[in-house]
Amino acid sequence: xxxxxxxESGRFAVTSEVGPPKGTDVSQMLDxxxxxxxxxxxxxxxxxxxxxxxxxxxxxxxxxAQKGHEPVLQVTCRDRNRLxxxxxxxxxxxxxxxxxxxxxxxxxxxxxxxxxxxxxxLESVQLLEVVGALNNGTDMAGNDLSGxxxxxxxxxxxxxxxxxxxxxxKFEKKVRAGANYFQTQAVYDSESFLGxxxxxxSFDAKVLAGIVVLRSAGxxxxxxxxxPGITVPDAIIAELASAQDPxxxxxEIAVRFINDVRDSCDGVHIMAVGxxxxxxxxLDAAGLWEVPS
Amino acid sequence: xxxVRQKPVDEICAFVTRHRRVLLVGCNTCAxxxxxxxxxxxxxxxxxxxxxxxxKASFVEFSGxxxxxxxxxxxxxxxxxxxxxxxxxxxxxxxVALLASSVDVPVYPALDTLFIGAAQGLASWEAECxxxxxxxxxxTAGICPITRCAKGxxxxxxxxxxxxxxxxxxxxxxxxxxxxxxxxxxxxxxxLEIAEPKDxxxxxxxxxxxxxxxxxx
Numbered sequence: 101x102x103x104x105x106x107x108e109s110g111r112f113a114v115t116s117e118v119g120p121p122k123g124t125d126v127s128q129m130l131d132x133x134x135x136x137x138x139x140x141x142x143x144x145x146x147x148x149x150x151x152x153x154x155x156x157x158x159x160x161x162x163x164x165a166q167k168g169h170e171p172v173l174q175v176t177c178r179d180r181n182r183l184x185x186x187x188x189x190x191x192x193x194x195x196x197x198x199x200x201x202x203x204x205x206x207x208x209x210x211x212x213x214x215x216x217x218x219x220x221x222l223e224s225v226q227l228l229e230v231v232g233a234l235n236n237g238t239d240m241a242g243n244d245l246s247g248x249x250x251x252x253x254x255x256x257x258x259x260x261x262x263x264x265x266x267x268x269x270k271f272e273k274k275v276r277a278g279a280n281y282f283q284t285q286a287v288y289d290s291e292s293f294l295g296x297x298x299x300x301x302s303f304d305a306k307v308l309a310g311i312v313v314l315r316s317a318g319x320x321x322x323x324x325x326x327x328p329g330i331t332v333p334d335a336i337i338a339e340l341a342s343a344q345d346p347x348x349x350x351x352e353i354a355v356r357f358i359n360d361v362r363d364s365c366d367g368v369h370i371m372a373v374g375x376x377x378x379x380x381x382x383l384d385a386a387g388l389w390e391v392p393s
Numbered sequence: 394x395x396x397v398r399q400k401p402v403d404e405i406c407a408f409v410t411r412h413r414r415v416l417l418v419g420c421n422t423c424a425x426x427x428x429x430x431x432x433x434x435x436x437x438x439x440x441x442x443x444x445x446x447x448x449k450a451s452f453v454e455f456s457g458x459x460x461x462x463x464x465x466x467x468x469x470x471x472x473x474x475x476x477x478x479x480x481x482x483x484x485x486x487x488x489v490a491l492l493a494s495s496v497d498v499p500v501y502p503a504l505d506t507l508f509i510g511a512a513q514g515l516a517s518w519e520a521e522c523x524x525x526x527x528x529x530x531x532x533t534a535g536i537c538p539i540t541r542c543a544k545g546x547x548x549x550x551x552x553x554x555x556x557x558x559x560x561x562x563x564x565x566x567x568x569x570x571x572x573x574x575x576x577x578x579x580x581x582x583x584x585l586e587i588a589e590p591k592d593x594x595x596x597x598x599x600x601x602x603x604x605x606x607x608x609x610x
Contacts, residue, residue: 204546204551207543210553210560210561220544222590223547223551225548226588240590261555265572266554266572269572270549273549328552328553328560329554329555
């Protein structure tokens with residue numbers, strides 16, 4: 101069952117992600133993917149994540165697809181103009197890669213080539229419309245395509261953004277621009293997330309809750325301070341600070357969150373952020389280890 | 394106005410030490426207001442350059458003058474550059490370029506042109522306009538997202554916004570400001586209109602503009 105089929109049939113979906121290497125050795129990325137085989141519906145492949153130059157997403161997706169995994173091609177607007185984005189999308193479709201996640205992308209200033217020219221010819225909302233046009237058989241300029249892709253396109257939303265109103269307005273635009281589903285920035289406060297889900301439901305939007313497993317109180321504080329749109333509540337930081345085994349407690353926190361929200365959202369997207377080995381442990385503890393085929 | 398800033402003296406020295414007699418030409422409009430190319434700054438720059446070049450044991454003579462505006466031919470006609478073998482222009486890039494096209498000696502820039510901006514206080518300016526050729530301020534409550542959003546995006550704040558600040562950490566999020574001002578005017582609905590990708594061909598083709606051709610006298 102594909103990610104599209106899972107979400108369209110209403111089955112709780114599980115996705116995770118892998119990052120392409122800085123270099124040509126894809127073995128570690130493929131090892132990570134292998135450990136998740138059969139346990140996730142799809143694997144996001146990041147696109148020069150955090151504006152750090154890496155092996156290209158499309159090539160990484162092809163490697164994964166050749167091994168029988170289902171990739172989600174993350175597409176940012178930072179590094180490519182509208183010609184390049186459309187041609188990469190067509191290239192992906194030609195390899196049978198049809199899951200796309202439309203992102204604006206972190207600014208080049210944040211990454212390892214801060215001197216680069218940032219592109220942003222398009223941004224996430226416009227990119228969603230471009231994907232819609234390609235699905236309808238034309239490019240942005242209205243020219244007919246020979247061979248039409250069938251993309252299933254996702255977008256991101258930050259439920260804990262502050263202020264939230266402009267973020268929710270952009271969320272609404274993404275729905276109108278044709279997003280088939282959303283995955284969220286990491287969320288920790290289930291009550292606040294359930295509040296967001298009420299808004300999302302009013303737009304009939306499918307939402308995967310973003311999960312990042314906390315490994316220490318220090319990591320939680322670091323994320324609060326440095327990652328936009330992430331708020332780890334003080335009670336959770338205290339729980340981690342007093343833990344004998346903070347990683348085990350971090351997994352418990354993630355599982356508790358998943359259990360609190362699983363009846364109200366459409367799935368989870370688990371981001372490993374450098375601890376890929378924890379993803380199976382979370383899935384197992386949350387009773388999500390077996391993905392129905 | 395065009396906001397400009399003086400280049401480091403060392404960079405300017407590298408241009409002028411090849412010459413014998415250099416004329417510094419200020420610009421009494423934007424560059425003077427930006428405290429970078431008015432009469433005072435021309436005099437001060439000449440002094441600085443005399444000092445800097447004498448230390449390097451090179452013998453360059455510096456004189457200074459100021460034009461009303463360097464970006465208009467009629468003011469350039471007033472310039473007497475006879476006897477100089479180089480000119481140091483203390484104007485924006487447009488001034489440097491026009492001056493360079495009107496004399497037969499090398500013209501060097503003494504300033505860096507930063508942006509089209511507005512005064513924020515004494516000797517402080519903020520970029521407000523990117524000269525994109527298709528003003529969007531009518532739908533963004535007078536705040537330019539192309540200029541004030543680090544990504545220049547057109548449909549609302551990106552995921553990097555945090556507490557109303559840009560992910561670069563050096564400015565407010567333009568899209569939060571736009572949202573708040575539209576809300577204040579009861580125009581929140583307009584925020585939901587999807588802005589189509591910008592037509593950059595207009596800007597690409599805007600290399601000249603002749604008001605007469607547009608029927609403007």
